[in-house]
Amino acid sequence: MELLGLTFALFGAALSTLLAGIGSAMGIGIAGESAAGVMTEDPDKFGSCLVLQALPGTQGIYGLLITFVVLSKLGVLGGGAAVAVNWNQGLQIFASCMPIATVGWISAIYQGKASAAAIQMISRKPEAMGKAIVLPAMVETYAVLALLTSILMLMGVSLG
């Protein structure tokens, strides 16, 4: 029972990277398919396509960031001994990880779809690159809000 808290906390940290990473991979994959389609006909669009394809990758980074914060808070980074975490504190850390894990996962997929559409847009209107970036970036807002929520919640969890 004494390790239950640590297990909950580590599980939350793992899900942050796992779900947000899966979402980013799927989003980048969707945008990549669209980019490949456009570049088959017009290889000169590689630069623009790459920028738009990379946009859904940020959620995975946000998830990794939260994982680092949690591991740092638990004291397991650097090979040191983990601080004592009761099951209640462990559950609080787990809950803190959930915003970025779930919102990161789903928003990355939708951002990938928006990026795919934006890539199709620049294939017809290359001059609209700025607008094409703004549209999928709007989805990013909610991933950023989830990241902030996770950070604020983690800051509120006191250990020891």
Next chain:
Amino acid sequence: MSYVYAVARLRAMENLFLDASFFSRLIDSATLEEALKSLGETAYARWAPGVSEGAFDRIIDSELVATFDDLKGFVPDGELVDLCRMSYDFNNVKVVLKSLLKVREGGERRYDLLSGLGARNTDGLIMAIEGEEYGLLPYGLGDVIPHCWTVWEQTKNPQQVEIILDACLFTTMRATAVELQKKLKTSLLVRWVEHKIDAENLRNAVRLQHMNYDSATALPFFHRGGTLRPDDVAKLMAEPPEAWGRALSYTGIGAALDAVQDRSDVQAALSEISKALDSYLIAVLEKVKYSASAPENVVLYLLRKEEEARDLRIALVCVANGLNREFARRLLGHGR
């Protein structure tokens, strides 16, 4: 391959569509040589070498065949491309049957009229029909061709044979669209086929009205499966074409027909109504043009490509024969 990839590639390919200013320049060409020189600056240029000046149809057909083949290579469901090529296959079957009927009456085969645009190999169709190996025919034609022969023996009327084949075409197209729609979870394919049947019925109605058919005698020429019942299309025969738009105002086609201006003679009316109906069929599918992954975009692209090919034919025939440029300009779909 996914539809996200396919639709993105189609969007990039759309940049190569010939635009209204190109068609305007083409029609204004003084000679066919000058017009073909303009065509040589487009994607059609790759088919020009080795083709004589008068054979521009071959250039256009080659581009269409290459487009069909390209799309079949990267679209996840090749049946979507075949759906658009099906009418060419049926046209080829009609050519083979009519040739054989002519041969029976001492005439000559007209296999030069076969189109390479179908999904099925023309040699295979000829061998299956001439060799009476009807089981080898696609689209359920194995059962239909013997029926065509029987009807021919009884009536000696090629139009009756055409009606049977057209009915088979539309039934097959609708069945294929229903299957694809279920598989791809889309919503517009069946609707497009239904409107295509309506459009064909209305084209037939224009022709038949000018041949002085009445509602009763024209009824067998109209096919089931569209959004308009054959009876309702037949009733239009009693009205002048100017009133058809109003009579069909409860459908989208009504508005499309209202836009038709020139009804001065049979050919003008038929051409303008045909153009309006073709544009309407494209408009039915245009609802998906903002979707990054809708499979209907494949059909939409092919319809636009066919429209471009048709416009090219109109423009080049006009230039080659010195026809009225303004009339040809009005027939072009690219002014939209």
